[in-house]
Amino acid sequence: MKQLFLIPVVAGSFFIAACGGSQTKEESTDTTEAAAEQSAPAVDIPGLDTVTVSNEIALEGNDLMKYDKTLFRVKAGQPVKLTFHNVGEMPKESMGHNVVVLQPGTDLPAFGGEAIKAPDTEYIPVTFASSIVAHTKLLGPGETDVIEFTLDSKGVYPFLCSFPGHYGVMQGKIVAE
Ligand SMILES: [Cu+2]
Known part of the structure; x- marks a missing residue:
């Protein structure tokens, strides 16, 4: 007698981290300085x-290691008020967040590498x-920080969370125009 056993294969909960693997590297050689146009930056x-x-x-940061927004436009030469809120519940020691606004063209991997070495x-x-350019405090769950800064020149200013391991997914751009 032949018996057939059907063993269902349960793949279980299989999460693939949405780690931005599809992001394309944009050539940033076409800087706004190079494009000598006096109107809106190219x-x-x-x-x-x-x-x-x-x-x-x-801006908000959460326990999924995500900002809720990643793209902003501001007027250059005028004060920017940035309110950052950590809406997560995980402890600051394992899921702290900040916002660090950087000069256009900053080497983000190099910055991230140095940030890891700066727990103090x-x-x-x-x-x-x-x-x-400016940065908030490192925030634990439920905390908020408000900072003000001015982006004097037109350009694309990257921002990121410098908590170890976060900048790869927690990053965005502020376009000053
Ligand atoms: Cu973070």
Whole structure:
């Protein structure tokens, strides 16, 4: 007698981290300085036209290691007020978040590498001080910080979370125009 056993293969909960693996490296050789146009900067960022220009930025970070927004437009030469809120519940020691606004063209992997070595300054690397425009405090669950800064020149300013391991997914751009 032949018996057939059907053994269902349960794949279980199989999570693939959405780690931005599909992001394409954009050649940043076409700098705004090179494009000698006195009108709007020649910035080609997908979705930029859907973002409203505002110098009041509200941003959240969460336990999934994500910012709720990654693209902002502001007026250059005018104060920007950035409110950052950590909406997560995990402890600061394992899921702390900050916002570090960097000068255009900053080497993000190099910055991230130095940040890991700077736990005493809440992962703000002094070796990159000249690249840092402004930064919030490192926030634990439920905490909020408000900072003000001015982006004097038109350009694309990257921002990221410098907590170890976060910058790869927690990063975005502020376009000053
Ligand atoms: Cu973070």
